[in-house]
Amino acid sequence: MATNLQFIKSASGTSVSSLSVTDCFSSEYDVYNVNLIMDGSTTNKDIRLQYIYSGGTDTTANYVTAALFQGSYTGFIELRYSGQSSHLVTGYNYDGGTGINYTIFNPNDSSSYTFLNSQSSGAYNSSGVKLVGTKAIGVHQVTQANTGINIVPSTSTLENIKVSVYGVK
């Protein structure tokens, strides 16, 4: 059955400081669906996303993100960031693992900003397991042709991570 979610490529790592998926964006698709699964790491905390372009990983202050931190054990927290070197809090992981789904719009269009919508479900393992979900929207406020993504934790390493990128026809 030919559905409209078309696998492009995946990347994985077992204990890495970051994970890149290169050359996954092209002019062939306008919208991409990205799934991420990873195990817990005691010090990961928030999971961040950066774009890769012809100049390498873009770490300039072009990332704007608004997120809602949803814990099963505490009041929800609104988070807003601008002028950052990555999209912050696209997921959260503290020793329990996480799953994240990203929808990314126009990443390879050099005449448009790149927009992001992410939702995650993860675990915070401190004095018992607690659910942490996040919902984030973001814009990469520069008109450049991004060709890939780089996943990076706020601290420590990414454990047993797999990222799969699909084009949406």
Add this chain to the structure above:
Amino acid sequence: MSEYGYIPEAPEQSFGNNKGIFNPKDIYDLTRADKYTNYGQLELIETQNITGVSSTTFSNLGDYNVHFLTVNDFQPIQNGTDLRIRFISNGTEYTGSFYQRALQYGTNGGTFAEEKSTTGTYLRATFNTGNATNEKTSSYTYFYNLLDNTKYNFTSHQISNIGAGSHPEFYMAFGSGVQTSAVSMDTIKLYNAYNNYEADISLYGIRYS
């Protein structure tokens, strides 16, 4: 026979990198081995058109790391109730306080609030749906690690519905859930705790995730 009398080895086949001329049996074998380039990675497992029952199950989960569930036109008999998720492993339904959830909901009337639990006995697939004409819910849910007995089962979802109230009220909700027993689940159960319901529900696997 190739140049200089060498017999070349068959090239390694993989998704996006197939080489050669394939007969129908080759395509069948490579497809079963996930090595044939065949686009369409949102793979429908099953659709159920539900009516007149309070519970249904999806017991074919394939071999996927990530599943995707759509619920369309859910409506309960009992006004203001929801569609709930539990997991089953080897015939054992996990009914205890294994589930945690956190969701944000908002209404067109201006109410925004949190709904959360660390001791839940279920996860949500829908939210507070009415039972009058056209009071229905549509939603989608991602499932992670259902088949992995070393990891927790994570979900995230988005919901849009017409809820129960003194007047029809539009709701949106988004959130997540986790089942904290590291057990390989073989069945997803979708139930209404009060009475029968109707809905069109489809379960997909996302290949290569």
